[in-house]
């Protein structure tokens with residue numbers, strides 16, 4: 001049955017001239033049928049440059065919207081319309097406008113985990129894999145960063161001479177992790193490294209051997225020689241980690257780290273949206289053009 005639906009999707013993909021993009025946090029079956037799997041920076045580059053006329057985006061809404069912002073001429077299908085990002089939902093345009101008015105000299109930087117409307121009010125967008133490189137090129141002394149106070153706090157620590165005004169958003173999946181459960185797991189293992197996503201809070205970042213994005217964590221684990229790794233990010237990354245490193249052990253804390261929204265997309269959803277060309281991302285053109293500037297600045301500055 002699973003093979004049947006996979007074959008049907010691959011057939012439809014050819015017929016419709018479509019490309020399937022999937023984030024590392026998606027379920028393995030979705031990663032398996034994707035033409036490209038990666039973090040949101042990598043996927044945004046593919047969405048910008050691909051030749052196909054249809055993009056099926058398996059991830060959460062801000063990622064599919066970013067694809068549409070970058071490639072307005074392409075049809076972007078988003079198989080599960082209510083797969084949102086609770087962190088992105090924590091930022092709103094009315095409060096952002098107020099904050100910008102209070103700090104007129106500040107550069108406004110948004111994490112890609114934000115709505116198109118929020119991006120439209122920002123100067124530059126960053127991802128967890130590109131943030132430090134981009135911030136090195138910024139001259140402004142004052143920075144408004146939103147919505148993630150944890151990624152923002154992590155960046156601020158690397159630029160102590162700048163003043164950061166941080167929004168109070170966070171990722172529920174990364175925020176709830178407790179230091180004690182990581183240390184307990186560490187004590188039960190030998191030759192172990194703790195790899196942490198910057199969406200975790202400072203207490204967790206402080207016990208990390210490495211801090212980075214999903215692609216950074218995968219690269220670091222692949223290049224390291226340790227036997228055991230505690231992975232402190234959404235567990236979808238384990239699929240790629242284990243595939244690329246069959247002789248290493250990857251551990252997550254007992255309670256797990258799952259983003260329910262990232263797990264919503266099934267093969268049936270992808271099939272249905274391609275078959276009927278439904279769940280298309282449509283954006284207001286004025287807002288898209290403004291948001292496009294923030295994403296283009298990201299690509300330009302991350303080079």
Ligand code: CIZ
Pocket residue numbers: 023038039040041113127128129197212213214215
């Ligand atoms: O940038 C992304 O794709 C996200 C949301 C996480 C990561 O580190 O890859």
Ligand code: SF4
Pocket residue numbers: 060084085086087088113171172173174199234259260261262
């Ligand atoms: Fe949003 Fe967190 Fe899920 Fe990423 S893991 S999509 S930041 S809720």
